[in-house]
Amino acid sequence: MTTSTPRTWWKTGIGLVLTGLMLFPVYWMINVSFTRDQDMRASPPHLFPTNGTLDGYRAVLDQQLPYLGTSFLVGLGTVALTVALAAPAGYALAKLRPPGGPALSFMLLIAQMIPGIIMAMGFYAIYLTLGVLNTLPGLILADTTLAVPFAVLIFTAFMSGIPDELLQAAVVDGAGRLRTFWSVVLPVSRNSIVTVSLFAFLWSWSDFIFASTLAGGGDYQPITLGIYHYIGNNNQQWNAIMATAVVASIPAAVLLILAQRYVSMGVTAGAVKD
Amino acid sequence: MPSTTETSTVVRDQGGAATAAPPGPPPTRSRRPSRWWAWGFLAPVTIYLAAFYAYPLYRNVELSLREYTVRSFVQGGAPFAGLDNYRTVLTDPAFGPTLTHTLVFTAASLAFQFTIGMALALFFHQHFPLSRTLRALILVPWLLPLIVSASTWSWLLNSDSGLVNAALGVIGIDPVNWLTSPGWSLTSVIIANVWIGIPFNLVVLYSGLQAIPTEMYEASALDGATGWQRFWGITFPLLRPVSLITLLLGLIYTLKVFDIIWIMTKGGPTGSSATLATWSYRLGFGNLLPEFGPGAAIGNLLIVLALIAGLVYIRIERRQQLR
Numbered sequence: 001m002t003t004s005t006p007r008t009w010w011k012t013g014i015g016l017v018l019t020g021l022m023l024f025p026v027y028w029m030i031n032v033s034f035t036r037d038q039d040m041r042a043s044p045p046h047l048f049p050t051n052g053t054l055d056g057y058r059a060v061l062d063q064q065l066p067y068l069g070t071s072f073l074v075g076l077g078t079v080a081l082t083v084a085l086a087a088p089a090g091y092a093l094a095k096l097r098p099p100g101g102p103a104l105s106f107m108l109l110i111a112q113m114i115p116g117i118i119m120a121m122g123f124y125a126i127y128l129t130l131g132v133l134n135t136l137p138g139l140i141l142a143d144t145t146l147a148v149p150f151a152v153l154i155f156t157a158f159m160s161g162i163p164d165e166l167l168q169a170a171v172v173d174g175a176g177r178l179r180t181f182w183s184v185v186l187p188v189s190r191n192s193i194v195t196v197s198l199f200a201f202l203w204s205w206s207d208f209i210f211a212s213t214l215a216g217g218g219d220y221q222p223i224t225l226g227i228y229h230y231i232g233n234n235n236q237q238w239n240a241i242m243a244t245a246v247v248a249s250i251p252a253a254v255l256l257i258l259a260q261r262y263v264s265m266g267v268t269a270g271a272v273k274d
Numbered sequence: 275m276p277s278t279t280e281t282s283t284v285v286r287d288q289g290g291a292a293t294a295a296p297p298g299p300p301p302t303r304s305r306r307p308s309r310w311w312a313w314g315f316l317a318p319v320t321i322y323l324a325a326f327y328a329y330p331l332y333r334n335v336e337l338s339l340r341e342y343t344v345r346s347f348v349q350g351g352a353p354f355a356g357l358d359n360y361r362t363v364l365t366d367p368a369f370g371p372t373l374t375h376t377l378v379f380t381a382a383s384l385a386f387q388f389t390i391g392m393a394l395a396l397f398f399h400q401h402f403p404l405s406r407t408l409r410a411l412i413l414v415p416w417l418l419p420l421i422v423s424a425s426t427w428s429w430l431l432n433s434d435s436g437l438v439n440a441a442l443g444v445i446g447i448d449p450v451n452w453l454t455s456p457g458w459s460l461t462s463v464i465i466a467n468v469w470i471g472i473p474f475n476l477v478v479l480y481s482g483l484q485a486i487p488t489e490m491y492e493a494s495a496l497d498g499a500t501g502w503q504r505f506w507g508i509t510f511p512l513l514r515p516v517s518l519i520t521l522l523l524g525l526i527y528t529l530k531v532f533d534i535i536w537i538m539t540k541g542g543p544t545g546s547s548a549t550l551a552t553w554s555y556r557l558g559f560g561n562l563l564p565e566f567g568p569g570a571a572i573g574n575l576l577i578v579l580a581l582i583a584g585l586v587y588i589r590i591e592r593r594q595q596l597r
Contacts, residue, residue: 011397011405012404015408018397018408019412022412023411025415026426029422044440044443044444045437085318088315088316092315098309098311108319108323110581113526113581115530115532115551115580117530117551117554117576118554118574118577119330119331121337121570122331122333122337123330124558125330128347145327148319206418206420208533224419227421228537231537242425248419252418256411256414263410
């Protein structure tokens with residue numbers, strides 16, 4: 001490749017400016033989270049937290065830990081249930097191709113187009129009858145609907161790439177279908193399991209609509225509701241609100257740093273997010 | 275990089291299956307009966323689809339066809355009301371404006387997300403030092419929980435202490451009541467939604483750009499085409515399929531947007547930023563006395579819109595994979 005170094009570095013400069021502009025609100029969130037109460041309404045606003053305070057984060061530790069714990073549990077539950085449901089389905093659709101398989105894929109595609117508010121209202125009516133409103137399993141079940149169709153899609157795409165010879169070799173060795181799935185297909189699908197788990201966790205962690213409709217009145221409220229109550233209750237303590245927002249963003253940041261390639265894989269392969 | 279290889283495997287696989295099927299019917303036929311057992315692997319997800327998609331949907335239709343009160347919602351026995359709920363909603367004076375807001379919100383969001391996403395994709399496609407890292411960083415807004423983005427934008431757009439008004443003040447523009455004046459609330463939520471949607475457009479369009487063979491550009495460079503001519507002559511036409519998919523997915527996604535609007539403005543003031551989704555939520559959960567029937571009716575109207583967009587998407591994507 002012939003590249004003239006000065007010209008490309010000039011482009012890096014523009015790239016930095018554009019990225020900076022796009023990420024400015026994120027910086028602002030962090031800045032406000034360190035701002036003292038008395039500086040909050042300063043005019044003009046302080047661009048840097050020069051007299052920074054950790055009060056906001058202290059408030060998070062004091063008040064938001066239960067919410068964070070709930071979100072974490074719900075996230076883990078969502079991941080487990082999503083993988084357990086979607087991995088076998090992906091294997092069947094990619095490798096076994098049973099009659100009726102395409103119809104099921106089509107239904108999954110349709111399923112992820114249903115607006116969340118409709119699902120929430122239906123779930124609310126059902127949960128009320130069953131008495132599982134404001135319970136952890138109830139919220140976990142509802143949150144999996146955000147990820148399962150996407151997960152099946154990803155697993156199907158990845159598992160189609162597994163060489164048939166590998167599966168036949170397992171059969172020759174005397175492994176049944178279930179054993180082939182468990183000891184051959186799943187281990188070689190590690191990448192797709194990671195991708196699916198990351199997104200399932202992130203989406204359940206970020207969910208607001210199911211949380212507010214199905215868990216809004218109970219003991220198990222996730223962090224999205226923690227922030228929402230904050231906004232509703234005290235309009236003054238924006239450092240605490242933004243500190244909670246920063247903490248709530250940690251999973252997204254970790255995801256991006258540790259698993260960058262899985263993220264872009266997920267975005268383009270699934271391409272459908274709620 | 276992994277993104278393109280990923281999409282191409284999917285397409286290749288489907289193409290491969292299509293060509294492999296006709297020549298060899300005997301082995302397929304002999305194997306077919308034994309394939310029903312494969313539904314054992316599909317059974318969990320099938321039951322799941324029926325219980326957690328189909329049934330809530332059915333309940334929602336049922337809600338919209340009956341006249342529910344709080345008591346009958348809990349105890350059952352709501353009288354059948356036919357299409358009354360739909361009539362109530364359609365004749366409500368708020369219906370016209372809300373539908374307009376939904377369409378304006380969707381159209382404006384799509385137009386800006388797509389244009390800015392395309393510009394960024396083109397820019398990042400000229401590989402330069404750090405381009406990969408920066409492109410990954412731009413994904414952040416898309417990955418953040420919506421409540422985080424929405425509350426950050428609420429504070430940025432705050433009338434008295436927000437940074438946006440402070441910045442406008444520097445260049446001599448009077449402060450704008452972004453979230454509290456009926457004239458600006460819809461614009462405000464559109465700004466936040468565009469910001470959230472840009473990364474998605476960037477990533478998908480970028481993967482589309484990578485699929486365009488470089489020889490095309492080399493040939494046009496030999497012909498002496500300018501950058502602008504290259505864009506309209508090569509990039510844009512070749513990117514059309516990907517663009518269409520991006521826009522349709524954006525449409526399906528934008529119609530559903532609820533969190534951002536609800537957290538920033540609750541659809542207000544006086545319904546000036548209400549869309550079908552927030553209206554439906556307000557009727558069902560936003561008031562002390564829930565009106566589940568009309569709320570469900572609006573939800574069902576919304577789903578019809580989303581499904582039309584969805585079916586168009588599936589049709590286009592199928593046609594592209596066959597090519």
